Amino acid sequence: MTDIKPQDIEALLETFDASTWQELHLKIEGLEIFVSKTPGARAPASTGAHHQAELMSFPSTHATATAAPPHAMAPLAGAAGAKAAPAAVPAHWVAVRAPNLGTFYRAPKPGAAPYVSVGQKVDADTEVCLIEVMKLFTSVLAGVAGTVRKVLVEDTELVEYDQPLFLIEPA
Amino acid sequence: MALRRILIANRGEIALRIVRAARSLGIETVLAASAADRESMAAREADRTVVVGPAAARDSYLNPHLIVHAAKATGCDGLHPGYGFLSERHSLAALCAEEGIVFVGPTADSILAVGDKLSARGLAKAAGVAMTPGSEKLETGAQAVAFAESVGFPVVTKASAGGGGRGMVVAPDAKALAEAFERASTEAKEAFGDGTLYVERYVERARHVEVQVLGLGDGRVLHFGERDCSLQRRYQKMVEEAPAAAVPEATRARLHQAAVDLLSSICYRNAGTVEFLYDVDRDDFYFMEVNARIQVEHPVSEMITGADLIRLQLEVAVGEFPRIEQRDINPRGHAIEARIIAENPERGFAPSPGRIRLWRPPHGEGVRLDTAMEEGALVPPFYDSMIAKLIVHAADRRSAIARLRAALEAFAVEGVATNIALLRRIAAHPDFIGNRLDTRWLESVFLPQYREPKEA
Secondary structure: OOOOOHHHHHHHHHHHHHOOOOEEEEEEOOEEEEEEOOOOOOOOOOOOOOEEEEEOOOOOOOOOOOOOOOOOOHHHOOOOOOOOOOOOOOOOOEEEEOOOOEEEEOOOOOOOOOOOOOOOEEOOOOEEEEEEEOOEEEEEEOOOOEEEEEEOOOOOOEEOOOOEEEEEEEO | OOOOEEEEOOOHHHHHHHHHHHHHOOOEEEEEEEHHHOOOHHHHHOOEEEEEEOOOHHHOOOOHHHHHHHHHHOOOOEEEOOOOOOOOOHHHHHHHHHOOOEEOOOOHHHHHHHHOHHHHHHHHHHOOOOOOOEOOOEOOHHHHHHHHHHHOOOEEEEEOOOOOOOOOEEEOOHHHHHHHHHHHHHHHHHHHOOOOEEEEEOOOOEEEEEEEEEEEOOOOEEEEEEEEEEEEEOOEEEEEEEOOOOOOHHHHHHHHHHHHHHHHOOOOEEEEEEEEEEEOOOOEEEEEEEEOOOOOOHHHHHHHHOOOHHHHHHHHOOOOOOOOOHHHOOOOOEEEEEEEEOEEHHHOOEEOOEEOOEEEOOOOOOEEEEEOOOOOOEEOOOOOOEEEEEEEEEOOHHHHHHHHHHHHHHOEEEOOOOOHHHHHHHHOOHHHHOOOOOOOHHHHHHHHHHHOOOOO
């Protein structure tokens, strides 16, 4: 087992994103990482490595050296991390993350217009969604001024702590 | 009805233990973890893990609303709280009941009734369980002194709202009691938000003896014998045994009956422990408190009775009566548990979080290890630093100690400091081998010797 921590891999990914490299293939002891800027790229056949994290260029919090595949049990699916790998995303886009576990709501009430939509300009203190915990609703702010580029979660979905909810391109 | 899927609101070895017990009953598991535990062994073995909040327990493991929301949103029909954290929070049991989730533990009312120590003493009194002479709630040091003079010194102050040694001060005389009262009350207020104190007669040579029970919720209460947990440091248990071999058999039978009487009086449901102070000189015991949860040291009772207490908890929670009766529970042999803690005894027992570089646990006949640690795992700095429970079982106490010594000798851990070397010295000490212990032995006899430089 190596001493590599999730932060180390995130740092590595940031370096990779900022570089002009197309691919990165790294093997250290029991760890093997393959990163590519080409969507759908596959790592060369693994040579007996215990862990293989296949990552696109967006440094998700769920991308770590020991990331296990999501469990296959059907009724328990829908967890964070069960999503398909995100397509290439510019490195300077900022994720708005869940402050805690809860139910994600895009609109103040059922049937109302969502707080924000893709393409919309926001300020740091613009409300972007609600997170509900046992009937207690907490609003989440954008945290950065810019343009909403992606909504990563479906309305009324369970989100976990620190899960990315939106991607914002800073102004 | 049987449980189909449970949420486990805990971490570490007990979370893993519950995952495995549930799986053995065909129950699916969802682990509610903090961000620091998303890569833990329990997270890997659970059918699903949801990260409820950040590392700080206050914003994750200690938030009942997050936990119950997670249980509902993941389709759980039951919730196991483990020990510590929210396990004895009656509001969690109540919230589960409101939301139609089976709480694997006592009812909210039972937790309330036994959780407050003064209320528990009232119950014990009503059930005819022996108690140390103790006062009602006290307002001032002067009241405390007046009471102490009526029962005789020394006395000890205790917090009405909680345990763990907070609010406890031993006073040998009136002057010391008057001086300590304010300080103890402040300490209790800081720890539990309630500074109410009461005062009890202090037993000089005491053993901590407790009875493991399982209430069926209809007034029937099974017991699984007793444990001796006298080896404590600052009221934290370090080594536990079953049975309490130093207590005469007839006294042990009376202890069991007292525990059963107390909890059947409230139709207690699920696992619980009734703690007693055993007065070595008088061969008598006094009620201390009820722990309305499964306890850290439950494995020693499992080893001598062959029961799986976590499985029983999951069955009893949905009204499935276990197919055992009291006469089927026949303790055999002797079991000892040593808590392996990531702390440095050479530096005032400072916690020693870090990454486990080497993990070589003992194996063999009669050796059980309850742990969620492995090579490469991280001991986070945010929680209790217990990393494993080493449990041995043998035909009698002498052979159990031999097994414990061999297992501790073989146990190698690198990357974090541990108390293993200290446990080896305890296991080899003549007082431990001769079972001449009391609750103050570790701090007043053993540790001073341990700290002295070893003679050549």
